[in-house]
Amino acid sequence: MDKPYQAMQDVTVLSAHFPVPAAGLLPVNAFIIKAKEPVLVDTGMGIDSEAFIKTLKSVIDPGDLKWVWLTHDDADHTGNLKQVLAQAPNARLVGCSLAILRMSTVWPIPLDRVYWLNPGESISAGDRKLTAVRPPLFDNPTTIGLYDDKSEAFFSADCFGAIIPSPAQSTDDISEADLAQGMSGWASLDNPWVHMVKSSEFSLTLDRIRQIGPKRIFSAHLPPAEGKTEEFLKLLATIPPSTPSIAPNQKALEQILAQMSDED
Ligand SMILES: [Fe+2]
Ligand SMILES: [Fe+2]
Numbered sequence: 001m002d003k004p005y006q007a008m009q010d011v012t013v014l015s016a017h018f019p020v021p022a023a024g025l026l027p028v029n030a031f032i033i034k035a036k037e038p039v040l041v042d043t044g045m046g047i048d049s050e051a052f053i054k055t056l057k058s059v060i061d062p063g064d065l066k067w068v069w070l071t072h073d074d075a076d077h078t079g080n081l082k083q084v085l086a087q088a089p090n091a092r093l094v095g096c097s098l099a100i101l102r103m104s105t106v107w108p109i110p111l112d113r114v115y116w117l118n119p120g121e122s123i124s125a126g127d128r129k130l131t132a133v134r135p136p137l138f139d140n141p142t143t144i145g146l147y148d149d150k151s152e153a154f155f156s157a158d159c160f161g162a163i164i165p166s167p168a169q170s171t172d173d174i175s176e177a178d179l180a181q182g183m184s185g186w187a188s189l190d191n192p193w194v195h196m197v198k199s200s201e202f203s204l205t206l207d208r209i210r211q212i213g214p215k216r217i218f219s220a221h222l223p224p225a226e227g228k229t230e231e232f233l234k235l236l237a238t239i240p241p242s243t244p245s246i247a248p249n250q251k252a253l254e255q256i257l258a259q260m261s262d263e264d
Pocket of ligand 1: 158
């Protein structure tokens with residue numbers, strides 16, 4: 001885990017950078033929204049375990065959390081969920097019903113602590129409305145991003161992610177070329193279905209985000225971005241007809257392993 005940092009007054013990032021061999025680093029962010037009813041968005045990677053809880057506690061007393069918002073049930077978002085719920089007895093778990101039920105095949109999630117939400121539905125966090133918004137790209141059918149009308153931020157789950165060359169706390173610290181390349185590659189690799197979608201239809205989902213007009217994008221897999229929404233939407237518009245990214249195969253793995261043994 002990295003040191004937590006503020007993305008804006010009400011939002012703190014609990015950040016990690018997961019090394020992707022021969023490619024770079026994938027940011028893995030959870031967020032704390034210091035709303036009147038405080039919210040934790042996602043719960044990090046299981047590999048971080050105690051470090052995640054320690055980092056969380058350095059920002060907020062988990063007993064003060066009122067909501068844990070799960071963007072989807074992929075392992076890099078649910079890694080510390082069980083521990084978080086144990087430490088945060090006053091928090092309700094917000095998520096898509098399908099995510100909660102799928103996770104209930106692994107461990108018994110108390111359904112009376114759960115709040116099922118579909119895209120378009122909202123909860124109140126006391127001083128702001130939090131609305132579930134399906135991001136244009138998603139790698140999991142349970143995905144609900146979160147639009148916070150007070151911070152005017154869109155917590156976009158995996159959408160707008162990028163593998164980046166070095167750790168960063170703002171997209172302003174990443175070169176334009178690295179950002180464009182990282183975001184395009186991730187968009188294609190993480191969402192192979194997008195290449196089956198007509199550009200004209202995909203652009204309708206981009207327009208939905210345009211209409212909301214978030215000032216800030218807080219992706220789980222990108223450093224915080226301010227004032228870049230239109231730039232990012234334009235970049236995503238280029239993905240459907242682009243050449244699909246291909247995941248590394250065994251030959252690539254052997255090269256990676258050989259390189260690692262050379263470095264030892
Ligand atoms: Fe995911
Ligand atoms: Fe993810």
